[in-house]
Amino acid sequence: MQLEKLLQGIPHEKIQQGTDENITHITYDSRDVTHGSLFICIRGLTVDRHNFIDTAAEAGATAVIVEETRNDYPAQLTVIKVQNAREAMAYIAANYNDNPARKLRLVGVTGTNGKTTTTYFIEEILRKMGCKTGLIGTVGTRVGETPLDIKFATSTTPDQLELHAIFAKMVEMDVRYVIMEVSSHALALYKMEGLTFDVGVFTNLTQDHLDFHGTMENYAQAKAQLFAQSKLAVVNADDEYTPVMAARCKSRLTYGLQNTAGLHATNIEFSPHSSTFELLGEHYYLPVAARYNVYNVLAAIGAVVGLDVKLDATNIQAAMVDMSVIRKAVGEISGVPGRVQNVPNELGVSILVDFAHTPDGLESTISSVRETTMGRIVTIFGCGGDRDTTKRPIMGHIAAELSDYCIITSDNPRTEDPFTIIAQIEKGVKPTAKPYEVCENRRDAIYSGVKMLREGDTLIIAGKGHEDYQEIGGVKYPFSDYETAQSAINETVKGNNS
Secondary structure, eight states: BBBHHHHTOHHHHHHHHSOOBOOOOEEEOGGGGOTTEEEEOOOOOOOGGGHHHHHHHTTTTOEEESOOOOOOOTOEEEEESSOOOOHHHHHHHHHHTTTTGGEEEEEEEESSSSSHHHHHHHHHHHHTTTTTTTEEEEEEEEETEEEOOOOSSSSSSSOOHHHHHHHHHHHTOOEEEEEEEEHHHHHHTTTTTTTOEEEEEEEOOOOOHHHHSSSSSHHHHHHHHHTTTTEEEEEEETSSHHHHHHHTSSSSEEEESSSSSEEEEEEEEEEEEEEEEEETEEEEEEOOOOHHHHHHHHHHHHHHHHOOOOOGGGHHHHHHHHOOHHHHHHHTTTOTTTEEEOOOEEEEEEEEEOOSSSSSHHHHHHHHHHHTOOEEEEEOOOOOTSSSSSSHHHHHHHHHHHSEEEEEEEEEBBHHHHHHHHHHHHHHHGGGOOOEEOOOOHHHHHHHHHTTTOOOOOEESSSOOOEEEEEEEEEEOOOOHHHHHHHHHHHHHHHOOO
């Protein structure tokens, strides 16, 4: 594709004319450059790609996108200057893939907790209603029930080049609705630039990622950008940051458990593995437990309603969509991998694997489990390395205060010393005077937790959820909380029967 076509709609200045402007590949990693590549010089958190222009030229790059210029460039390069390379990369990626997002109806879900579950719920409801759907998020990418073998570098939201390639693949597969998780990092780093969302969903905002955003106010404003790009905002009426989100979108629909919400759930009841509630005069059954999942499914219902007709919170009853169809679909929802995921066993106990890795997420999970647990609650958890350190003692205090016993272990220590992380967690645990132990090895911690359970107890294994690795010393090793729990159960059963 000719460079000028890729640059359509992007303010730019040509600094140098090269020998060829036909682009066959786009990258911001000089190690991936091949003959005909366009090399985009974005500034990362630790690396400035402007320093690798000569390396890219030697590898065969045809052109480079820069934010700052220098006196000399390899003669064969076409050099294009833009104000913001990350922002430009979003439009370049869209142009390269023939603007696939324009052929899709997009639903974006943002918030500290609940993004993955809410996207799953929205996608499953739409699919059960006969819609052709695509899903993009933490647990992977799929079309309908078919996983796509598409990997992306970050954990939640693909970068611009990856995202538009995924969109193009979904268009090729006749997808109409794409539901995706939208992280605050993705919004701050221009990954969503140029996209228009039919519906933007806000779940909640609690402390997380302050290592990146600095303050809660910055964190909230990053999230709010989604709603500046959304036709309709579906927002949690019970969250204190909702006004920040709603202010960025002219049309909104609220949901929650308070009577001010347009979608207001009442008469909520829980069992260990399901929930029921009343909504708009109808009884709903949700085959997933926990109060926060009632919030998640209300958000999903609001998104599905919003795709059919843009509503104000005051006239929800005027929805054109058949609510009985939605209610039936809600009653058939399946669980989400690593989200309060039950590990079946014959021990007479409940063992749950959950992704809770923030103070609010951990509190919500333990509190919800407490509502249906007759025995003790044992919680295994840690905190990730190279991330917000201020939440570590907070999470320690929450886990100890709400549990009967805690086992503090490693999560993904990454490049940090795991015992340093554990010591910071302990600062929050010790003042509670609750019993706990430290077991740095996560496998040993899970085995220990399973073995100490008595009939009626619940074990919560928190922090990693669906992840199939543990990152230690910057290296990812195969590891699954779910599979490890299964092995621990089998060993315990054998021990009991011997």
